[in-house]
Amino acid sequence: MSRPARVGLGAIVIGILALSAPLEAASPYRAPRTSWGDPLIQGVYTNNTNVPFERPPELGTKEVYTEAEYESRRNAPAVVETTTVVTDVHYQTSDFGLDPSQSVMVWNPRTSILDRPANGRMPPLRAEAQQRSDAARAAQQAHAFDSAQNRPLQERCLIWAHEGPPLRPVGYNSLVQIMQTRDYVVLMTEMIHDARVIPLSKTRPEFGELKRWQGNSWGRWEGETLVIETTGISDKVTPRGSSVPMGPEGKVIEKITPTGPNSIRYEFTVTDPSLWDEPWGGQFPMEISSDPLLEYACHEGNYGLPNTLRGAREDERAGGNRQ
Amino acid sequence: MTVLRTGSMYHKLLRTSVGTLVCIVLMSGAMLAAAASPRTASGKPDLSGIWQVLNEANWNLEPHVAAQGAVETLGAIGAVAPGIGVVKSGRIPYLPAALSQRNSNFLQRRTADPEAKCFMPGVPRATYLPYPFQIVQSDTDIMIVYQFAGAVRTIAMSNHKEAPADSWMGWSNGRWERNTLVVEVTGLNANWLDRSGNFATETRRVTERYTLMDANHISYEATIEDPAVFSEPWTMQMVLYRRMEPGARLMDFRCVEFAEELMYGDLRKQEGK
Numbered sequence: 190m191s192r193p194a195r196v197g198l199g200a201i202v203i204g205i206l207a208l209s210a211p212l213e214a215a216s217p218y219r220a221p222r223t224s225w226g227d228p229l230i231q232g233v234y235t236n237n238t239n240v241p242f243e244r245p246p247e248l249g250t251k252e253v254y255t256e257a258e259y260e261s262r263r264n265a266p267a268v269v270e271t272t273t274v275v276t277d278v279h280y281q282t283s284d285f286g287l288d289p290s291q292s293v294m295v296w297n298p299r300t301s302i303l304d305r306p307a308n309g310r311m312p313p314l315r316a317e318a319q320q321r322s323d324a325a326r327a328a329q330q331a332h333a334f335d336s337a338q339n340r341p342l343q344e345r346c347l348i349w350a351h352e353g354p355p356l357r358p359v360g361y362n363s364l365v366q367i368m369q370t371r372d373y374v375v376l377m378t379e380m381i382h383d384a385r386v387i388p389l390s391k392t393r394p395e396f397g398e399l400k401r402w403q404g405n406s407w408g409r410w411e412g413e414t415l416v417i418e419t420t421g422i423s424d425k426v427t428p429r430g431s432s433v434p435m436g437p438e439g440k441v442i443e444k445i446t447p448t449g450p451n452s453i454r455y456e457f458t459v460t461d462p463s464l465w466d467e468p469w470g471g472q473f474p475m476e477i478s479s480d481p482l483l484e485y486a487c488h489e490g491n492y493g494l495p496n497t498l499r500g501a502r503e504d505e506r507a508g509g510n511r512q
Numbered sequence: 513m514t515v516l517r518t519g520s521m522y523h524k525l526l527r528t529s530v531g532t533l534v535c536i537v538l539m540s541g542a543m544l545a546a547a548a549s550p551r552t553a554s555g556k557p558d559l560s561g562i563w564q565v566l567n568e569a570n571w572n573l574e575p576h577v578a579a580q581g582a583v584e585t586l587g588a589i590g591a592v593a594p595g596i597g598v599v600k601s602g603r604i605p606y607l608p609a610a611l612s613q614r615n616s617n618f619l620q621r622r623t624a625d626p627e628a629k630c631f632m633p634g635v636p637r638a639t640y641l642p643y644p645f646q647i648v649q650s651d652t653d654i655m656i657v658y659q660f661a662g663a664v665r666t667i668a669m670s671n672h673k674e675a676p677a678d679s680w681m682g683w684s685n686g687r688w689e690r691n692t693l694v695v696e697v698t699g700l701n702a703n704w705l706d707r708s709g710n711f712a713t714e715t716r717r718v719t720e721r722y723t724l725m726d727a728n729h730i731s732y733e734a735t736i737e738d739p740a741v742f743s744e745p746w747t748m749q750m751v752l753y754r755r756m757e758p759g760a761r762l763m764d765f766r767c768v769e770f771a772e773e774l775m776y777g778d779l780r781k782q783e784g785k
Contacts, residue, residue, distance in 0.1 A: 224553035224651050231650055337776040338769070347768050366666065368648050368655045370560060375648055375655060377664060384657045384664045386646060386762055394759070401764050423764075482666075484679035488768045489631045498779035505781070 220413060220447035225371045228413050230447055233482045234475035236356065236455070237294045237363035239263070242429075242471075244301030244309030251300055252309070259298040289360045295452075295476045302357065303471040305458070311430045311469060318433065318464045326432040334501035337494055343381075344494055346487035348402050348426060352378045354385075354419045354441040355457035358473060364482045365475065367445075374408050374415060381487040387417055396421060404441065417443040428459065436463025442470075451477040549691075549724040552649065557691050557724045560649045562755040562762065565732075568595030569640040570627075572708040573748060574603055582622040582707075592707075598640070598748045604710060610741035617709025626704050629775055630767035632663040632680035634703040635718050636734035636748065644755050646762050654686060654693070659765045667695050675699025678714055693722040713740045728754040 220228040239262065244251075254262065301309035314322055332339050343349040351359035362380035369375075377384040387406040388394055396405035404422035408415055419441040424434040439461035446454045458470035550558040568576075575597035581590030606614060617624060627633065633641055643659040654667040667686040675683030675698045682700035686693055697718040704711045716738035723731040730752040737745040773780075 231652070332781075335781040337772040337779070345768060345772065347766055366655075368650050368653070368666075370648055370650055372560070373648055375657065377655070382664055383662055384655070386648070386657055388761070397759075399763075402766060481673075481676060483677060484632075484681055486632060486680050488661075489680060495776055495779055498776060501781070502779060 218413070218448050223369055223371075227369065227371070227410055228415075228447055229369070230374075230415065230445060230453055231367050231369045232451075233364055233366045233478045233480075234453065235293055235295060235363050235478040235480075236358045236365060236473055236475045237289055237292050237360070238302070238358045238473055239289075239294055239296050240299050240302055240358075240473065242302045242357060243311060244303065246308075246310065248300050248309070250307045250309075252304060254298045254300060256298075263296060289363075292361065292363060293476075293478065293480070295474050297474055299473075301471070302473050303469065305470045306467060309471075312465050312467055314431060314464055315466060318431065322432040329432065334498065337498065340494060340497065342425065344497070346381060346491050346494075348383065349378075349381055349487075350429065352381070352383050352385075352403065353457075354404060354406065354417070354422075354443055355459060355470075356443070356455060362485055364478055364480065366482050374417075377482075379482050380485040382485050393418070400424065402426060413446055415445040417445070419443070428461070428464070431464055433464075435461045438462055439464070448474070548727045550727055552651075554651065556649075556688055557693070558649060559647045559654070559693060559722055559724065559730065562644050562646045562760050563730060563752040564644040564755055565640045565642070565750055566753055567598060567640065567750055568593045569598045569748070569750060570637070570642055570706050571595060573597065573599050573706050573710050574708075576708070598750045600747045600749050605743045605746055607741055607743055610711075613741075614709045614711060617704065617711060619709075621707055621709055623774065625707055625709075627660075627707065628771065630661050630771040631703075632661050633658070634680055634700050635665070635682050635684070635697045636720060636736075637703065637705050638663055638681070639720075639732060639734070639752070640750060643765060644760075644762060657762060659762045661765065661767055667693075682718070691723060693720075695720040695722070711741070712736055712738045715740045722752075725751070728756065 220230065223229050223231075303309045303311065306312050313319070329339065334340075337345060349359065351357045356365065356376070356378070359380060364379040366377040366379070367374065368377070372389055374387045374389060375384050376387065383403065385403050385406060387408045389408045389410070391409060394407050396407075399405075400421045400423045402423045402425065404419040406417050406419040408417040410416075420439065422428075422435055422439060422441075427434050428439075440459075442458045442460075444454075444456040446456075448454050453475050454472060455475055456470065456472040458468050459465075460468040550560075552558045571592050572595060576592065576595055578594040579592040581592055583590045604614075622628065627637075627641070632638075638645065638656075638658045638660065641658070641660045645656055645658040648655040648657065653669050655664065656667070657664045663681055665681040665684055667684040669686050669688075672685040673683075678699050678701050680701050680703070682697040684695050684697050686695045688694070697720065700712075700714060700716060700718065702711070702713045716736055719735045719737075721731075721733040721735075725731050731749070732752050733747055733749045735745050735747040736742065
C-alpha cells in the first residue's frame with residue numbers, strides 16, 4: 190500500500206473513530222456536579238436522529254458507516270421512518286414540521302439504534318409468544334373501529350410507544366427533559382407530556398404488586414452513569430414487535446451517561462424470557478436543545494379519534510365494511 | 513386597700529407575665545417552625561415532596577352547602593361536599609355577563625366540565641384537584657408533576673421568557689421573595705376553575721405564592737387577574753399538606769380512558785351493524 194493510501198486510510202479510520210467516539214468509547218468526560226455531588230445531566234435534550242431503529246438487513250453486522258458513506262448519507266434527503274402514522278394526505282409532514290430534517294438532528298454514523306442482537310434487528314418472538322401475539326392482534330383488528338376503546342393506545346392519547354421505557358426517537362416533538370434532585374430524576378417526554386418520576390436509591394424500593402403504564406422505575410448512580418431499572422409495566426402496554434404485554438420477568442435497563450457539556454448517551458436493554466430468547470437493546474445520543482419544550486396536549490386536541498370513528502359509522506350507514 | 517392594691521399589682525404582673533410567656537411561646541413556635549422547614553443546599557426553602565389539599569375547593573371555590581351532584585344516579589357518592597370557600601373576599605368578583613356564563617356552565621357541568629373530559633386542569637385548579645402532585649425542586653428550575661391527567665409544568669427560576677404559545681398548563685416564571693416562591697403564570701388556555709362552572713379566560717394572569725409554614729404544610733395563594741371576566745383581581749388561599757405515608761408516590765391517573773365513553777360513546781358501533 191502506498192504511503193498516501195495508508196495516510197488516507199488512517200484518516201478515514203481516525204474520522205470514523207472520532208465520529209463514533211461519543212457513542213463507542215467509555216466516556217472519559219467528567220460532568221459538572223449538582224450541589225449534592227451527582228453528575229449534572231439536567232436539561233432539555235433532543236433525540237431526533239438520522240439513524241433508523243433497526244438496521245437495513247443488507248448491512249448485516251456492520252454497526253458504523255464509513256466516513257464516506259456517512260457523509261453521503263448526511264447529504265441525502267432525510268427518510269421519514271413511520272412506525273405508526275400512515276403518511277397520507279392528512280400528514281403532509283413537511284407542511285407541519287413533522288419531517289425530522291426540519292428539526293435539529295443529532296447526527297451519528299451508526300447504522301441502527303439497535304446494536305443487540307448483532308444484526309441490529311429485533312429478535313423474533315418465541316414461537317408461543319408469537320402465537321399469542323398473532324391472536325391478540327387478530328382480535329383487535331376484528332373490531333378495530335368499533336369504539337374508542339378499540340383504537341391503539343397512542344391514537345387514544347394514553348401513551349406513545351417512544352416514551353418507553355425504553356425511550357426512542359419519534360421523528361418530531363423529540364424533546365426529552367431531565368430534572369434532577371438528590372432523591373429523584375424525572376424523564377419527561379414532550380410528546381405526550383409524560384413525566385416519569387424515578388426515585389434514586391442504592392437498593393430497589395418496594396413498589397408492591399401494582400403495575401404502571403411506564404412501569405416502576407428506580408435509579409442509581411454508578412460512577413458517571415445513571416442506571417434505571419424498570420419492571421412492572423402495565424399489561425395494557427405492549428413492547429415493540431409484540432401485541433401482548435411483557436411477562437412477570439420483563440425488565441428494562443436504561444443507562445444515561447454524560448458525554449460532553451451538551452450531550453448524553455442513552456443505552457437500553459430489554460429482557461423478557463416470556464417473549465424473547467435473548468435480550469435486545471441499543472443506544473443513541475441526545476444533545477441539549479436550543480428549542481423550548483412545549484406542551485403537547487394530545488387528548489385535548491384529539492380530532493383524529495372521533496373522526497376515525499365517525500368515518501367508520503358513515504361507512505356502515507353506506508353499507509361498507511371497514512374490517 | 514393595700515391588699516387590694518397589692519392584689520391589683522399582682523394581677524397586672526400576672527397578666528404581663530402571661531402575655532410575655534404567650535409571646536415567647538408564639539415566637540418560639542414560629543422560630544421552631546422556620547427552623548424545622550427544610551432548606552436546599554443553596555439555602556432556599558425546599559418545597560420538594562408530594563402534596564395535596566384537604567378541602568372542597570374543586571367542588572366550588574366559593575362558600576357552599578352540600579347539594580345534589582350532577583349525576584343523581586350516583587346517590588351520595590356524587591353529592592357535592594360542603595365547603596367554607598377559599599376565596600379571600602368570599603365571592604368571585606364576576607362582571608355581569610361572566611356571572612351569567614358561570615351559571616350557564618353550572619347547568620352543563622356533567623358534560624362540559626373539562627375535568628370530566630380529562631383535560632389538563634390549568635393553574636391554579638391543578639393544585640386543588642383531589643389528587644396529589646409532586647414538586648421536584650432542582651438546583652435551578654422547579655417542576656411540578658400532577659397525578660391528574662399526567663399534567664406537568666416547569667417553573668423557570670431564571671432566564672424568564674414570555675409564553676411562546678397558549679397552553680393548558682401555561683408558562684411559569686418563578687422567583688423567590690424571601691421565603692416565598694412566587695410564580696407568574698401566563699399563556700393559559702381558557703378553562704374552568706371548579707366543578708361549579710367558575711372559570712377564567714385565556715387573558716388571565718395567575719400569581720401563585722408558595723410559603724412553607726413548617727416541614728409539612730405549605731401556605732398556597734393564587735391571585736387571578738382577568739379583566740375579561742372579573743371586575744378586580746381576586747385571591748384564593750388554602751393549605752397544602754405533605755403526603756407522609758411510607759412509600760407515598762404519585763400513581764397513574766391517565767384519565768383519558770375514563771372519559772372516552774362520555775366523549776365518544778355516541779360514536780360506538782351499534783349492535784347488529
